[in-house]
Amino acid sequence: MKFPVLTLITLSAALSGAASATSYPLTLKDDLGRTVTVKAEPRRIVSMLPSTSETLCAIAACEKLVGVDTYSDFPQQVTKLPKMGGLYDPNIEAIIAQKPDLVLVSKYGKLEGPLTQAGITVVAVNPETYDEVFSKTLTLGRVVNREAQAKALVTRMRSDIARVEILTRNVVRKPTAYLEIDPTPYSVGPNSFMGVLLTKAGARNIIPASMGDFPKVDPEFIVKANPQLILGVDAKTAGARPGWNSIGALKTGRVVSIPTELNTMLGRPGPRLPQALRGLAKIVHPDLFK
Template sequence: MLGFRRLPALLLTVLALLFAGTACATRTPSPAPEAPVEDPAAAFPAQIALDGQEPITLPQQPKHIVSLSPTATESLYAIGAGDQVEAADRSSSFPADAPRTELNALSSDAAAVAGHDPDLVIAPDGAGKLVEGLRELEIPVLVTPAATSLDDAYAQIETLGQATGHSRQARDVTARMRADIAKIVADTPKAPEPLTYFHELSPDFYTATSRSFIGDVYGLFGLRNIADDAEGEYPQLAQERIVQADPDLIFLADSKCCGATADAVAARPGWNTLTAVRERRVVTLDEDVAGRWGPRVVDLVRAISDSVSRAQRP
């Protein structure tokens, strides 16, 4: 009898556990907490500086930026700070909706730049007189030297993120750049012997060595630069030296400015004998992409990869 008296209690316990388990199994899971939204204003006041440059203090998030660097203009738009760009210099050709003006970092005066009422000016290295004038007017100026390596380019993009209140977006951009470049390089077939190349900056044979930013990019593919025995980052070579070196690849970064084409190269005295010409390995680059160190450097890496891959096809 005792066992029968205990049965209802046991049954109720089992049913209670069963329903509890069913409820747990059918309960809608709570949504994962969203990542906190970045508050641009919360990052200010801030002290900003690139290595080797004088730091600047920004009391609040800049809303009226004047960009006097085409590379900086591209980067600002890529990290989501395009709406803060009040004016860009006349060479800022990308993106198409950038507010281009006739400003020029090397020839415009401080008054012309100040006329746009900027709370931040981004200037290239070499605009020393203009920078001094703007600082006398107490306008913050962030100087962005030319990058000499991909690491320099990443650091500059992330510094622009800090200066504009878009740090997270800037880190996202550089992370994608690193990943894209790594994949492109990994997917490019390796030549049995290092291919040689000549990178033409102008028809009078100015070029870039491996010590330059562009040389750092070519170095990702193990290419050998025929100009590396010359002094400096951007030397001028004698035409005879180029012909004697007989590069496997020729890259032209002077098509827009100077009309350089594969046919024009082949017509130069003695150049029709070069391996790059005979094997149709003269590559026309977008010189804006090849001459800047912003997010579109991925496009340059892809163009070089395509050329290296084609050079190894039978």
């Protein structure tokens, strides 16, 4: 029996989608170490992390969102959704009022307790390392029945990142760098997703892995490490800190306050990781992107 080519293509696509559809009930271990069962495909989701909100929209699940945290602001669609508060000041009543069948949370903030008691399914998805950005994207895809879209997103992200790496991998001079994410100061270790991006951007992180992924750093350590590039703080602020004027980066003017939009992308372990890498690489090696 012969079938028109279009029919075969349509059938193939349908079978592919069916093969990657999530089977419910779905039981998994979340990032709080809890065994959670998602009984059916979620239709009403509250996301309490900006990176999770972005990922859901990037895997064609934006229409499932009925509420987001205060800081979710990308893509544009999520800015119109009801705000449920922040990680440490959530509006529990507002979340419950949305009648979600799934709330996605961080492993911090202790939201799972009161929401679980209210009979709501809660899953903690909290990527912190570079590889987890991809693995947790796939996890989200399974949870919300968008597995094929999640796999396609991961493939596209890895491809876009590879394009930037082609430019930075063989650079002869890779500056030692300090990336500040909070003036306390807090920085990023080489195994965190931000630390990996810094390395892929063609810099050498002065923070050793032994300090952890997002360590609070002794300012004296930074002075002694003498980085050639300082990111995330402006020159005036850095120069006012005791002993920092002796650091090479200040002497050569290589102190860069990261633009707001790029800073936001860098801080979110989500689908805009490739854009974040490209923006960071342009700062580290501007000559490669002329």
